[in-house]
Amino acid sequence: MVYGNGYGENNCITNEDLRNGLRMGLKMVKAIIDPLSLADRSRAYAETFPTWPAPRTDSRWIDGIWVLGNNYQSTTGYYGSYPPTYLRRIHAMFPDVQLCNILHACSGSLNNVHPCVTLDINPTLQPDVVGNVHCLPFSDGSFHMVIADPPYSSTDAEQYGYPMINRRLMIREAARVTRRNGFLAWLDVQLPMFRKSEWHWFGAIGIVRSTNHRIRLLSLFQRI
Numbered sequence: 001m002v003y004g005n006g007y008g009e010n011n012c013i014t015n016e017d018l019r020n021g022l023r024m025g026l027k028m029v030k031a032i033i034d035p036l037s038l039a040d041r042s043r044a045y046a047e048t049f050p051t052w053p054a055p056r057t058d059s060r061w062i063d064g065i066w067v068l069g070n071n072y073q074s075t076t077g078y079y080g081s082y083p084p085t086y087l088r089r090i091h092a093m094f095p096d097v098q099l100c101n102i103l104h105a106c107s108g109s110l111n112n113v114h115p116c117v118t119l120d121i122n123p124t125l126q127p128d129v130v131g132n133v134h135c136l137p138f139s140d141g142s143f144h145m146v147i148a149d150p151p152y153s154s155t156d157a158e159q160y161g162y163p164m165i166n167r168r169l170m171i172r173e174a175a176r177v178t179r180r181n182g183f184l185a186w187l188d189v190q191l192p193m194f195r196k197s198e199w200h201w202f203g204a205i206g207i208v209r210s211t212n213h214r215i216r217l218l219s220l221f222q223r224i
């Protein structure tokens, strides 16, 4: 069977994939019974990517640097699209979050990432939902995780043809649609301002693509 995983690759399902699927299913069951610690997340990442450095952790904090490189075969060519392996690395750290409970906010060129939900303001990108991150068309607590990739500046926003987003409004809306103890993975060139009554900031990963690319920060939050 051939399927597109939406992350710029077109793979056949192999026995290894099935084994990984089974492992992930078992991890999800374990996580429901016994929530994952940050050390568990780092271990889950290391199991998926054994040759890359795992994030460092202590009981309250996780951090690292991901050097992602370029992959000219899998790039969508969309301005600001995710670097190769970025989403796979996030999923590896969050094996307890089912894909169908993830909202990609400012999803850009992401398509065919079903069962995740994609949302973008630009209808020509054909997201699952055309909408504005300032006023998300979902009820409270709809998602276990929001993966956000807003434009980083007014100059960036011009590339997309829409006004620069208001980070404060976006992160508040993300809080509203994320269920208690759910997660937010926010990629940006700055740490967005957040309310401590809504989010617990528990991790930061530096994202290096390659020469002449901006260095970004993946900030990880948990919903209070």
Ligand SMILES: C[S@@+](CC[C@H](N)C(=O)[O-])C[C@H]1O[C@@H](n2cnc3c(N)ncnc32)[C@H](O)[C@@H]1O
Pocket: 078, 079, 080, 081, 082, 105, 106, 107, 108, 109, 110, 119, 120, 121, 122, 131, 132, 133, 134, 149, 150, 151, 152, 160, 162, 163, 164, 165
């Ligand atoms: C950095 S790009 C996301 C790229 C995406 N990560 C990818 O891999 O293709 C930012 C996206 O935010 C969208 N956007 C801009 N303003 C928005 C708003 N107010 N609400 C929803 N989406 C918005 C743009 O259309 C653009 O696709």
